[in-house]
Amino acid sequence: xxxxxxxxxxxxxxxxxxxxxxxxxxxxxxxxxxxxxxxxxxxxxxxxxxxxxxxxxxxxxxxxxxxxxxxxxxxxxxxxxxxxxxxxxxxxxxxxxxxxxxxxxxxxxxxxxxxxxxxxxxxxxxxxxxxxxxxxxxxxxxxxxxxxxxxxxxxxxxxxxxxxxxxxxxxxxxxxxxxxxxxxxxxxxxxxxxxxxxxxxxxxxxxxxxxxxxxxxxxxxxxxxxxxxxxxxxxxxxxxxxxxxxxxxxxxxxxxxxxxxxxxx
Amino acid sequence: xxxxxxxxxxxxxxxxxxxxxxxxxxxxxxxxxxxxxxxxxxxxxxxxxxxxxxxxxxxxxxxxxxxxxxxxxxxxxxxxxxxxxxxxxxxxxxxxxxxxxxxxxxxxxxxxxxxxxxxxxxxxxxxxxxxxxxxxxxxxxxxxxxxxxxxxxxxxxxxxxxxxxxxxxxxxxxxxxxxxxxxxxxxxxxxxxxxxxxxxxxxxxxxxxxxxxxxxxxxxxxxxxxxxxxxxxxxxxxxxxxxxxxxxxxxxxxxxxxxxxxxxxxxxxxxxxxxxxxxxxxxxxxxxxxx
Ligand SMILES: Nc1ncnc2c1ncn2[C@@H]1O[C@H](COP(=O)(O)OP(=O)(O)OP(=O)(O)O)[C@@H](O)[C@H]1O
Ligand SMILES: [Mg+2]
Numbered sequence: 001x002x003x004x005x006x007x008x009x010x011x012x013x014x015x016x017x018x019x020x021x022x023x024x025x026x027x028x029x030x031x032x033x034x035x036x037x038x039x040x041x042x043x044x045x046x047x048x049x050x051x052x053x054x055x056x057x058x059x060x061x062x063x064x065x066x067x068x069x070x071x072x073x074x075x076x077x078x079x080x081x082x083x084x085x086x087x088x089x090x091x092x093x094x095x096x097x098x099x100x101x102x103x104x105x106x107x108x109x110x111x112x113x114x115x116x117x118x119x120x121x122x123x124x125x126x127x128x129x130x131x132x133x134x135x136x137x138x139x140x141x142x143x144x145x146x147x148x149x150x151x152x153x154x155x156x157x158x159x160x161x162x163x164x165x166x167x168x169x170x171x172x173x174x175x176x177x178x179x180x181x182x183x184x185x186x187x188x189x190x191x192x193x194x195x196x197x198x199x200x201x202x203x204x205x206x207x208x209x210x211x212x213x214x215x216x217x218x219x220x221x222x223x224x225x226x227x228x229x230x231x232x233x234x235x236x237x238x239x240x241x242x243x244x245x246x247x248x249x250x251x252x253x254x255x256x257x258x259x260x261x262x263x264x265x
Numbered sequence: 266x267x268x269x270x271x272x273x274x275x276x277x278x279x280x281x282x283x284x285x286x287x288x289x290x291x292x293x294x295x296x297x298x299x300x301x302x303x304x305x306x307x308x309x310x311x312x313x314x315x316x317x318x319x320x321x322x323x324x325x326x327x328x329x330x331x332x333x334x335x336x337x338x339x340x341x342x343x344x345x346x347x348x349x350x351x352x353x354x355x356x357x358x359x360x361x362x363x364x365x366x367x368x369x370x371x372x373x374x375x376x377x378x379x380x381x382x383x384x385x386x387x388x389x390x391x392x393x394x395x396x397x398x399x400x401x402x403x404x405x406x407x408x409x410x411x412x413x414x415x416x417x418x419x420x421x422x423x424x425x426x427x428x429x430x431x432x433x434x435x436x437x438x439x440x441x442x443x444x445x446x447x448x449x450x451x452x453x454x455x456x457x458x459x460x461x462x463x464x465x466x467x468x469x470x471x472x473x474x475x476x477x478x479x480x481x482x483x484x485x486x487x488x489x490x491x492x493x494x495x496x497x498x499x500x501x502x503x504x505x506x507x508x509x510x511x512x513x514x515x516x517x518x519x520x521x522x523x524x525x526x527x528x529x530x531x532x533x534x535x536x537x538x539x540x541x542x543x544x545x546x547x548x549x550x551x552x553x554x555x556x
Binding site: 087088091095110112113114116117120121122124125126128129130131132134135152153 | 398407410416418426427491492493494
């Protein structure tokens with residue numbers, strides 16, 4: 001692969017968490033976005049964050065991914081204090097070791113750039129300067145997300161919603177990020193398209209051993225993808241544990257409601 | 266004689282000082298776009314008001330000014346700007362590159378190599394090379410600050426994907442001293458190598474966008490490319506039909522209704538100089554007195 005010189009941080013050993021979050025709080029004035037959230041994410045683990053609309057899932061994810069600054073708390077990535085990084089180092093992290101899949105593919109794609117250019121951007125962003133190799137890698141990645149190679153020079157505006165989302169995923173995974181954030185990656189898609197995307201995501205997660213934090217209000221998504229689950233309500237984590245345990249034997253009354261699908265949107 | 270109704274070179278001294286401060290800053294940080302308070306000039310924006318303001322701030326009464334438009338001294342645009350400074354500054358003007366101390370240009374670098382002490386002022390329509398793919402000004406500034414230039418290569422990638430080669434022929438992006446990516450203004454990429462290691466001072470003025478940037482003498486300027494699609498300073502594969510020059514940038518001219526074509530140097534001073542020295546091209550008049 002072309003120029004993956006994104007070893008900004010010391011490589012991890014597997015006996016330390018990839019991400020350690022403590023006391024993360026984000027307020028919008030008097031309103032709570034998320035409050036006092038703590039958890040560890042281990043390498044190769046998929047963590048699902050579920051909760052009803054307005055429970056603080058997106059707020060938490062965007063604080064974790066560095067899109068907004070928390071009011072309190074600490075985030076250690078591979079032992080490095082992310083909130084203390086310079087903006088340059090933080091943005092380098094976002095371009096290399098981290099990836100962010102937006103709910104709306106339009107927010108995560110360059111609509112005026114071809115599919116190949118979209119996938120190649122991160123490679124070029126970390127120093128890739130060989131056109132042929134960039135194109136080969138892009139072609140390979142289009143295949144991995146089930147987009148025909150002959151579409152490589154088409155713009156995403158000519159793609160269906162499901163294809164756009166798959167393209168966004170390819171664009172994010174092409175540099176082999178160590179941590180992937182996803183906010184409702186299957187939201188806004190038809191049910192049949194959702195199922196296919198989920199299968200694809202599950203395959204990639206397994207194959208690449210990805211570490212993922214995925215936000216969703218769809219319990220089927222976390223059932224399929226997540227090793228562990230955090231349930232949020234009014235900005236707080238009310239329950240956390242192994243996915244099957246939490247879903248099959250929910251302890252908190254709110255989780256019980258959620259699982260019985262009373263609160264599902 | 267200059268017109269007494271104006272201050273020397275039209276702009277008042279305070280404005281010129283402000284522009285000179287921006288120029289000094291631009292020279293101190295080669296390739297960096299310095300904002301300045303662009304003034305209304307008595308000509309439309311498309312006529313290079315950025316370049317005109319920079320020239321006005323640089324001119325001294327002893328200067329000899331040359332103005333070219335696409336290499337020619339005699340287009341309406343070039344003639345108007347030259348007249349403007351004749352009237353407002355009373356400076357001497359010339360069509361000779363070698364004799365000029367200040368050269369204002371639109372879209373070309375003269376063929377005759379520039380020398381120490383000369384100033385080349387470029388008229389710039391769009392100073393931001395990243396604009397094409399990232400319209401947000403706050404974001405492009407951040408990208409320059411943090412040297413996030415991957416996007417520049419996305420543009421070149423798109424070129425190759427669509428045309429099989431880097432089709433960008435004008436305003437071909439460059440990296441200055443290994444730091445800032447810069448738009449060299451819409452000069453043909455043929456001229457890009459002349460940007461680098463040039464003994465002259467090169468100043469760039471964008472009037473509508475209120476930006477100035479600069480290359481001090483002998484600055485290293487590298488055209489962006491891919492390892493497997495290296496930059497090439499291409500030109501039409503012909504020699505000049507008037508002076509026979511094989512290494513100058515050529516304009517294609519349709520000469521009659523039947524579509525006959527000829528190729529002539531875009532730099533008219535260079536071409537007439539060569540003809541005066543006895544060089545001949547394919548379509549040169551044979552008799553000496555016509556040349
Ligand atoms: N920019 C903002 N300004 C003010 N309040 C906000 C802002 N963004 C979110 N909030 C509030 O913070 C709380 C958490 O919102 P958030 O968007 O994180 O919830 P969510 O769980 O992602 O919801 P959804 O499932 O609808 O996406 C809500 O009360 C919301 O109104
Ligand atoms: Mg949300």
